[in-house]
Structure formats: C-alpha cells, structure tokens
Amino acid sequence: PPRSTPLYSSAASDVYKRQALTLIAIAAWTISPYSSLMPIFAKDIYGGGPHTLGYLLSATGAGALASTLYLAQRDSIVGLGRVIALATVGCGIALAAFALQRVFPLALVLLAVVGGGVILAAAATNTILQTIVEDRLRGRVLGFFTMAFLGVAPLGNLAAGALAKTFGAPATLAVNGVGEHAGPGPQQQDEDVGAERDDAQQQRRAGEPVGEPAHRHLLQPGADQRNALPLSLKHISEPTRRTPISYAVFCLK
Numbered sequence: 001p002p003r004s005t006p007l008y009s010s011a012a013s014d015v016y017k018r019q020a021l022t023l024i025a026i027a028a029w030t031i032s033p034y035s036s037l038m039p040i041f042a043k044d045i046y047g048g049g050p051h052t053l054g055y056l057l058s059a060t061g062a063g064a065l066a067s068t069l070y071l072a073q074r075d076s077i078v079g080l081g082r083v084i085a086l087a088t089v090g091c092g093i094a095l096a097a098f099a100l101q102r103v104f105p106l107a108l109v110l111l112a113v114v115g116g117g118v119i120l121a122a123a124a125t126n127t128i129l130q131t132i133v134e135d136r137l138r139g140r141v142l143g144f145f146t147m148a149f150l151g152v153a154p155l156g157n158l159a160a161g162a163l164a165k166t167f168g169a170p171a172t173l174a175v176n177g178v179g180e181h182a183g184p185g186p187q188q189q190d191e192d193v194g195a196e197r198d199d200a201q202q203q204r205r206a207g208e209p210v211g212e213p214a215h216r217h218l219l220q221p222g223a224d225q226r227n228a229l230p231l232s233l234k235h236i237s238e239p240t241r242r243t244p245i246s247y248a249v250f251c252l253k
Contacts, residue, residue, distance in 0.1 A: 017133070017141060020125045023088065025148040030176040031091055031118045032153040033160030034098075034111075035060070044192040046104055059108040060115025065122035077131050080124045086123070087182065091117025096177030100168040122193055 007019075035057065042053035067087075094113035099108065103216055134143045156176075163172040 017029040019082075020129060021144055022146045023084070024122055024125050024145065025152045026182060027088060027091075027118055027121055027180060028149050028152040028181040029156035029159070031095060031114065032178060034095060034114060034173060035155045035158045037160060037169045037173060040164070041107075044234060045102065046107070046169070048061050052104075056111055059111040063112035063116030065112065065117040066112075068123065071120065072125070077128050081130055084124050087117040087120040088092055091115075091121070092180035094177070095114060095180070096174045099173035099177065122227045124202050 038056050039053055042048050042050075042056055042134065046052050091114045093115065094110045098107055098110040098114065101110075126142075129141050129145060130138065160172050163175070
C-alpha cells in the first residue's frame, strides 16, 4: 500500500496475512513430514542405524540453528519477504534433491538446507505477522499461525505415511518438495509496512510527529478556489502498547 496509508487500516495487510498463513500451511504439509520418514532413509537407503538417524536429524537442527541466528541479528522486517521466498524455494528443492540422491555427506548438507529453510520461513512469517497486525487482533492471528504451522503438520505426516506405504519414502519426499512451491508468491507488503513501522518508531524516538501529511485544500469563507489555503492533516500520535487506552491526535498545519 502507499506509504501514506495508515498501517492499521490497510486492506492489503489482510491479504498478506492470508497469503502468509496459506504459505506456512503448505510448508507444514509438505516439508514437515521429512522427520517422520527419516528412519526409512537411515535404515533402508543408507544402511545405517540409530547413529545414522542421529546424524540426519542433527543436520536439520544445525540448519535451523543457523536460521535462528540469522533472524536474531536482524533489526527490521524490511526484506523478509525475499528471505521467505528464498527459504521456501530452497528447502523445497533441497528436499526433492535429498530424496533422489544417495550420497550421505551430500544428504547432510541438503537436510541442513531443509531444516534451515522451513524454520526461517516460519519464524520470518511469524515476525512479519506480529509486526503488522493490530494489537487487539494479535492473539487471533497468532492462533491461526499456530494452527497453520503446528496443526497442519500432523495431517501432512499422515498423508506422507500413506503415500510412502504405496510409492515409497523417496518418491513421497520428492513430490512433497515439488509441491511445496504451490504456495502463493510473496508480496511486497512487508517492505511497505516494515518501512512505515520503522519510520514511525524512529520518529517517536526522535520526538518528531509520526505520520505523513495528507493535504486537504480547505476554502476560507468567501474565498474562491484560487485563494484556497492548503492545509495539512498530520497524524502526530498513534495507539501505543504502553497504555491500555488507545488514542490518536491530529492537528492542522
């Protein structure tokens, strides 16, 4: 949306929320089942045992840890849309490649990409949603996010188990890796709302008025259109989290 559009009244942000939740639900359905099918790869594909399974799952954990450290050092949501896109595409390709190859060291690298990608996409999406959502709707949106990520994953495991019984675990994960790309493409919404939110925070810290002027041409009594005095309606305050009372103050400049 335009930068002058109030963050909390942007209809586009609602579209972004739906798309983000849909993307996470698809990722949970297609990517998460890798953990439940991993014993098959450890025993039947690589001919190992508990130690082999431990190495495979540890690789995904290492990727997830790296993604967490990357997100922890970020100070803004600006650019997270591209990060989510790269993460989802990367983990889908890596999962399909892991299912089709038989080189154990390469499998560890691919699983690190899978684990890092799914955690990066989920955590980044959660960060964006918690940033752009209204305070009064934060619990509801978080509930939908939890349902989309943690609630859909068991259903994906159930479907993957049924497919693996018929077609085999490698074919199932390969199809899931390709199917993960069926999610909606990322929008530029996080760029706009993130920049808007960052600008507002910087202005509040500097003690400057928050918001951009929306010009109005108001006519003085008895004046014609040519002598109209351009007035600016400026939003100089907004609801804050420090008080239970939400308020907004406007002034004419």
